[in-house]
Each structure stands twice: as C-alpha cells, then as structure tokens.
Amino acid sequence: MIFRMMKTNKSTKSVPRNLTRTRKGLGVDFTKVKPYNQDEEKTAQLARMFNVISDKYDQFNDIMTWGMARTWRRNSLLALKPFNPKQILDIAAGTGDMCIKSYKFLNPDHVTGIDISDKMLEMGRVKIEKANLSNKIKLEVQDVSAMTFADASFDAATIAFGIRNFEKLPESLQQINRVLGQGGHLLILEMNEPEKGLLYKGYQLYTKVFVRLTSRLLSSDKKAYDYLQASMHAFPNGQRLINILSENGFKLNKYRKFSFGVCSMYLVEKI
Numbered sequence: 001m002i003f004r005m006m007k008t009n010k011s012t013k014s015v016p017r018n019l020t021r022t023r024k025g026l027g028v029d030f031t032k033v034k035p036y037n038q039d040e041e042k043t044a045q046l047a048r049m050f051n052v053i054s055d056k057y058d059q060f061n062d063i064m065t066w067g068m069a070r071t072w073r074r075n076s077l078l079a080l081k082p083f084n085p086k087q088i089l090d091i092a093a094g095t096g097d098m099c100i101k102s103y104k105f106l107n108p109d110h111v112t113g114i115d116i117s118d119k120m121l122e123m124g125r126v127k128i129e130k131a132n133l134s135n136k137i138k139l140e141v142q143d144v145s146a147m148t149f150a151d152a153s154f155d156a157a158t159i160a161f162g163i164r165n166f167e168k169l170p171e172s173l174q175q176i177n178r179v180l181g182q183g184g185h186l187l188i189l190e191m192n193e194p195e196k197g198l199l200y201k202g203y204q205l206y207t208k209v210f211v212r213l214t215s216r217l218l219s220s221d222k223k224a225y226d227y228l229q230a231s232m233h234a235f236p237n238g239q240r241l242i243n244i245l246s247e248n249g250f251k252l253n254k255y256r257k258f259s260f261g262v263c264s265m266y267l268v269e270k271i
C-alpha cells in the first residue's frame with residue numbers, strides 16, 4: 001500500500017518558507033468545528049465523543065495514521081532528550097501511549113497525564129498497569145485551559161494529536177506556560193493534510209473511502225470520524241501555529257515534518 005512506503009523525513013529543522021502559503025483552514029474557525037452541534041460547548045461535546053470511542057480509539061488512530069503514530073510519537077520525543085526533563089506533563093493523554101513512551105524514552109522521575117475524557121484515561125490506566133508503571137505515571141481528569149497544578153510544576157509538556165481539539169487555545173497555551181518551569185519545553189505533535197499534488201489526491205482517496213468505511217464499521221459514533229477529519233482540515237498548522245505559540249509565551253526551538261508533511265512536530269521553549 002502506498003502509505004506503507006512513507007518513511008519519516010530525517011530533517012526539516014528550519015521553518016520552510018512556503019509555510020504561510022497553506023491552503024487549509026482558511027476562513028474556518030477551528031473552535032467552531034464541533035462533533036455534534038453548534039450550541040453546546042466544544043469541550044463538553046469532545047469529552048462525550050472520546051468517552052464513546054475510547055475502546056476503539058487505538059484502532060481508530062492506527063487507521064487514521066496508517067499505524068505510523070507510534071513512530072511519530074517516539075521520534076518526536078527524541079527532541080526532548082537533550083533537556084533531560086524530570087517532571088513531564090502529557091496533555092490530552094487519551095489512552096496513555098505518549099505517557100508510556102515518554103517514561104520509557106526520557107526516563108523522568110514522573111509523568112502526569114491529563115485529559116477531559118475519563119473513559120480514555122481508564123483505557124490508559126490498564127496499559128500503564130500492564131507496563132508496571134502505575135507508580136511512575138499518574139492520570140487525572142483535567143481541562144488544559146483550567147489546570148489546577150501549581151506554577152512551574154513541570155520541566156516539559158507534551159501534546160500528541162490533541163491540540164487541534166482545544167476549544168480555548170490561547171488560554172490553554174498560557175496555562176501550559178504557567179505550569180512549566182523557566183526554560184521548560186512544550187512538544188506538540190499534530191496531523192496535517194498534505195498540501196497538494198499526488199500525495200494530497202492519494203490521501204483524499206484513502207480517507208474518503210478506506211478510513212471512512214473502516215471507522216464507521218469500528219465506531220458506534222458515526223460523527224466522530226467526520227469531526228476528526230474536519231478538525232484536521234480547519235486547524236492552523238505550520239507558521240500559523242508557530243505565530244500563535246509565540247503570541248502566548250513560547251519561542252520556537254525546532255520544527256520538523258514527518259512522512260512528507262502529514263504530521264508535524266513543534267518543540268517550543270517557555271520565554
């Protein structure tokens with residue numbers, strides 16, 4: 001299959017010049033992209049949606065990312081290694097994969113994972129127990145835009161495939177900034193639609209036919225797949241996201257694209 005042939009791009013350390021010419025998301029307010037209706041708060045709808053799909057999420061994620069999410073998580077975490085963070089916060093922790101990988105790759109003292117979906121975290125707890133890491137990784141229900149942690153509690157924070165869901169992005173980034181210590185790092189991993197050309201056409205075909213079909217078979221919540229696709233289309237990526245990060249107290253340390261740009265990693269530092 002064409003996607004099996006995709007490999008992680010080795011290095012795109014600087015921000016490419018054409019980032020601002022992104023076609024996607026123009027005119028679409030991503031905070032208005034909601035799973036079920038326009039009236040209710042997005043965060044409440046998301047908690048419900050992720051609760052419903054929690055037992056299928058890992059399979060869902062493998063389908064959406066052609067099984068490459070695992071490699072992307074691991075490769076992105078390597079960027080944090082030189083900073084040797086001891087207290088790590090994983091935001092939008094979901095079913096716990098990033099927490100477990102952080103612990104294994106970065107060998108911190110402790111990892112705290114937060115999420116608004118208690119059912120996603122329940123799935124995560126099972127995996128953490130299986131990995132014998134319950135005393136090293138703690139999961140809590142918390143909304144990133146209103147975290148209860150004390151200032152400067154963490155050396156590093158991570159968000160894997162979560163940021164495009166945040167209803168209150170500036171407030172969330174300011175909260176992350178607050179709970180990080182001086183010079184602390186935030187690592188963001190997020191999916192993008194390919195920009196153009198053959199890859200874009202192949203991607204459209206793959207998502208419209210195979211992913212849609214399989215996801216609908218897998219999930220009892222038919223709207224979840226449509227939301228996940230629409231949110232990817234609407235969320236600002238590349239230079240637009242870097243601008244939002246710098247408006248909210250972070251400076252860019254490293255930007256990298258994986259697998260021909262279908263996934264991006266942003267490593268930023270608290271200023």
Ligand SMILES: C[S@@+](CC[C@H](N)C(=O)[O-])C[C@H]1O[C@@H](n2cnc3c(N)ncnc32)[C@H](O)[C@@H]1O
Pocket residue numbers: 043046047050061091092093094095096097098114115116117120142143144145159160161162165166167
């Ligand atoms: C696509 S999942 C990503 C899960 C996991 N990080 C991974 O690598 O697979 C997105 C997660 O973001 C969580 N989420 C959405 N909005 C949130 C918020 N405001 N605060 C904390 N978590 C949130 C959802 O509940 C969901 O579990």
